[in-house]
Amino acid sequence: MDLSSLLASNAAYREFTDRQIEDVELYEILDVARFAPSGGNRQGWRVVVIKDRLLREQIRDLYVLSWREYMAHVVADLVPFAPVDAGQWRGPVVDLELARDTPRPYKFSDHIDASPVMLLVLVELAQLAVLDNGLDRQSIVGGASVYPFCHNILLAAREKGLGGVMTTVLCRQEKEVRRIIGFPEGFGIASLVVLGEPKHEITRLRRRPVEQFVSVDRFDGEPFTAKA
Ligand SMILES: Cc1cc2nc3c(=O)[nH]c(=O)nc-3n(C[C@H](O)[C@H](O)[C@H](O)COP(=O)(O)O)c2cc1C
Numbered sequence: 001m002d003l004s005s006l007l008a009s010n011a012a013y014r015e016f017t018d019r020q021i022e023d024v025e026l027y028e029i030l031d032v033a034r035f036a037p038s039g040g041n042r043q044g045w046r047v048v049v050i051k052d053r054l055l056r057e058q059i060r061d062l063y064v065l066s067w068r069e070y071m072a073h074v075v076a077d078l079v080p081f082a083p084v085d086a087g088q089w090r091g092p093v094v095d096l097e098l099a100r101d102t103p104r105p106y107k108f109s110d111h112i113d114a115s116p117v118m119l120l121v122l123v124e125l126a127q128l129a130v131l132d133n134g135l136d137r138q139s140i141v142g143g144a145s146v147y148p149f150c151h152n153i154l155l156a157a158r159e160k161g162l163g164g165v166m167t168t169v170l171c172r173q174e175k176e177v178r179r180i181i182g183f184p185e186g187f188g189i190a191s192l193v194v195l196g197e198p199k200h201e202i203t204r205l206r207r208r209p210v211e212q213f214v215s216v217d218r219f220d221g222e223p224f225t226a227k228a
Helices: 003-008 023-033 053-075 096-100 141-145 147-159 169-181
Strands: 045-049 117-124 163-167 187-196
Touching (some): 023 147, 053 096, 053 117, 117 169, 169 187
């Protein structure tokens, strides 16, 4: 697959065949993904391959709780945990306890433990050069030192005819995940990435056209278009 086709078919794959992914294949994926950039090339990522069945089930149960929190926002027509107040998050706008007690059946989260590969991607926070710290708005720069790595995992998987999805809802349960996986303070969860052989290929990604999000010179400038 050429790079353009790879990018254009890198959908969120959440349904997988029974095909197991051999360690050697996963190793190759990670061995390519590691060329991701990171601020100062500090490569603060750390990956835990979740293989043990009991751990997988525990992660699934925690994921489900987070999924319920997420869905409580969605059904209320809210962007989950969005920093809407002048770029700040001031606390929950839904009742999170009630949310966690409200079942939200969803095939993917309810069976996430059956995904052929589960990768818990952690990041060492002290390795992140967070240039927008203290800007009096939600900080975003730190993530840029780990998400290219996560995305590379997905792209490298696509190249092998596999697919997956980068998920973040599990971060809500970081304390409990830290306990069961045993990662130290100073590390945070960046993502739970799952991989497998897609049950169905996704060919049409819904994405905005360039003109809708690129402008010239100013935020309210002319939409950027390809000159004839
Ligand atoms: C930062 C980030 C966080 C995401 N978190 C989740 C998640 O927690 N659970 C999930 O199922 N998908 C998650 N996704 C996948 C997105 O929902 C998906 O990329 C988006 O809806 C586009 O889907 P498509 O490629 O199939 O069109 C996440 C994606 C990104 C980039």
